[in-house]
Amino acid sequence: MNTMMVPTLRFLTVFFAIPLLLGGAVAQERLKVAVAGLSHDHVHTLLRAYQERRIEVVGIAEANTRLVDRYRKNYELPDSLFFSTVGEMLNVIHPDVVLAYNAISEHVDVAEVCLPLKVPLMVEKPLAVNNEQARRIAQLAAEHRTPVFTNYETTWYDSNQTLKQLVEKGTIGPLKKVMVKDGHQGPKEIGCSEDFLNWLTDPTKNGGGALIDFGCYGANLMTWLMNGERPVAVTAVTRQLKPATYPRVDDDATLILEYKNGTTGIIQASWDWPYSIKDLQVYGEATSLHAVDAHTLLRYSSAREQESLPLETTYFNDHLSYLTALLNGDADGTDDLSSLSNNLIVVEILQAARESAMRGERVLLDSPQR
Template sequence: MATEETFNIGVIGLTHTHVHWIFESEKKGDFTIVGIVEKNRALAKRYAKQHKFSMNKVYDSMDALFKAQKVHGVTAFGSIFEHLSVVEQAAPLGIHVMVEKPLSVNMQDAQKMYSLARKHNIHLLTNYETTWYPTNHDLYNRVHNAEIGNIRKVIVRDGHKGPKKLDINSEFLDWLLDPDLNGGGALIDFGCYGANLLTWLMKGTKPLRVTAITQQLQPENNPKVEDEATIILTYAKSQAIIQGSWNWPIGRKDMEIYGEIGAIYQDNRHDMRVRIAKGYDNYQEQSFTLPERPKPYDDPFSYFKAVANGSIQVLPHELSALENNMIVMEILDAAKLSAKTGKSVDLLPTMITKGVP
C-alpha cells in the first residue's frame, strides 16, 4: 500500500505527448517513476534522452513491469482505446489507475472499467488539464455561493488549430486521428472538457437531453474524424453549449457562466472576470489573476498519490472522479449518436451521487 512517503508510479505508454507532464512533475519529489511500458524503443530512447531516465526502466509489457517492480499506481499515456486494457491488468493486482482524458473511447468500455475498479477496490481517476486551473475552482465557489444567481447558460470552448497544424509527433498523430483508437476527433478530444466541467458544476446532475452537430472542415488533415463539434446540453433550468474544435486559430480552454444577476468569464488558467448586472446593459466588473492552487491540488500526480494513500477523498461529482467521468462518456456517446442521426438524445436522469447504473 502507498504511504505518505512512498508512491511508486508505472507509466504505461509514451505515445500521448501529455506524458512529458509526469516526467516534469517527478522532479517535485512526491513520487517515483519505477518503470515505463513502451514497445517502441526508438520513442523510449528519444524521451529517455530528453528526460534523463535510464532505458533500464523501460519494459515491453505491463506484466513484466509488475513482476519486476512494486507499483502503487499507473498512469496511462497511450491511446484512449488502450485505457481498458490498462485497467484490466492493473485492477486485479490492486494497482490504482489514472488515465488521460477522456476515460475511454465509448460507454461500453467505460462500464467495463467501472466494474473492474469497483470489484477490485481501486481508484480510477481521469486527468484533465483544466482540473488544475485555479480559475475554474474559484468560479465554482462563486457559482455555488450564489454570487451571480442561479445558472442559466454556460458556454465552454476548448481546442486549437488542429493536430497536424501543430506538427504533433507521428506516434501521437497515428492514433489521435483514428476513430477506433481515439473514439472520434474533436468531439472526443475537446468535447470531453466541457462535459466534465459541466457535470462538476451541476454537482452530478445529468442533462436531460444532448444535441450535437459535427463537421469536417479540414478533410485533408483529418480524413477519418470530425474536427468541429458543437454539443448542446439541456438541463431542467439551464442550457450549456460545448464547443470543441480543431479549427480555432488560437488554442483555448475557457468558459463563460451566465446567472440571473451576473456572469463569470474564465479566460484562462489564471485570469477571470466577474460582471454583476446594472440596469439593461451596464455592469460592474472585477478582474482577477489567481495564483496556483496549494499542493497537492496543483498537480495531477501529487493528487493521485494523495487519493491513493487516503489523504484525499474524491466526491462522486468531482472532476477526477470515476462517477463524473462515467457521465462524461454517456454525454459523449449521446453526442456522437445525435450528430449521426440529426436528432436529440434523451438521457435517463440518474444522479451520480446515487450510483452509476
C-alpha cells in the same frame, strides 16, 4: 438506439465512490509512478517532473522500441525502467499508481491489468471511447475496490476552482446557462508528434476527433457544475473544416446539453480555433462569471460592467500533488473532476453526441442503461 443490460448509474455510485482507505500507502517522500504507454505527448509533463525529482518513475511499459529509444535518450532514463507490457512491468515492480499515456481505446486494457492487482490508475482524458469500455472499467474498480481517475488540464485551473466555489455560494443565483470553449489550431498545426497523431486522428482509437479530444473538457466541467447530474438530452453537430488534414475524424463540434431544471450547457470543441483556448462562462439571473484562462476570472453584471476577481482556492496544482494527497488519505476524490463518477457521465455525453451528430437528431438520455 441499442441498449445493454448494465447496472444503473445509481447502483454504480456505490462502487466508484470507493473510500480511499489507502492512508500510508505513499509513505515515501516522492510518489512512485509507473507509466503505461509513451504515445501521448502529455507524458512529457510527467517526465519533466521526474527530471525535477518531484516523483520517482519506477517502470515504463511500451512495446514500440523506437518510442522507447527516443524517450530513453531525451530524458536519460535507465534501461532497467522499460518493459514491453503493463503485465510484465507489474510482475516486477510495485508502484503507488499507474499513469496511462496511450490511446483512449487502450485505457480499458490497462485497467484489466492494474485493478485486479489493486494498483490505482489515472488515465489522460477522456476515460474511455464508449460506454461499454467505461462501464467495464467501473466494474473492475468496484470488484477490486481500487480507484480510477481521469486527468484534465482544466482541473488544476485556479480560475475554474474559484468559479465553482462562487456558484456553490449562490453568488450568481440559479445556474441558467454554461458555455465552454476548448481547443486550438489543430494537433498537426501545433506540432503534436506523429505517434500521438496516429491514434488521435483515428476514429477507433480516439473515438472521434475534436468532439472527443476537446468536447470531453466541457462535459467534465458541466457535470461538475451540475453536481453529477446527467443531462436529459444531447444535441450535437460535427464538421470537417479541414478534410485534407483530418480526413477520418471531425475537427469541429458543437454540443447542447439540456438539464431537467432548465439549465443549458453549450460546448464548443474545435481543432480550428485561431489560437489555443480553454474558456468557461456561467450565467445566472443577473450576473455571469468568465474563467478566461487558468489565472483570470471575470464577473459581469452587465455587458459594460466587468470586474476581475481574486482567485481564492487551495486546490491542487496538478495531478501529481492530487494523487499524492489521495493515496496518502489526505484528500477525498469523490465526485470531483477526476472522479470515476463524473467521467462515466462524460463518456455517456460524448457517446450521445456522436449518435446525435450521426443521426442528425436530438438524443434523449432517459436512462443510465442507454
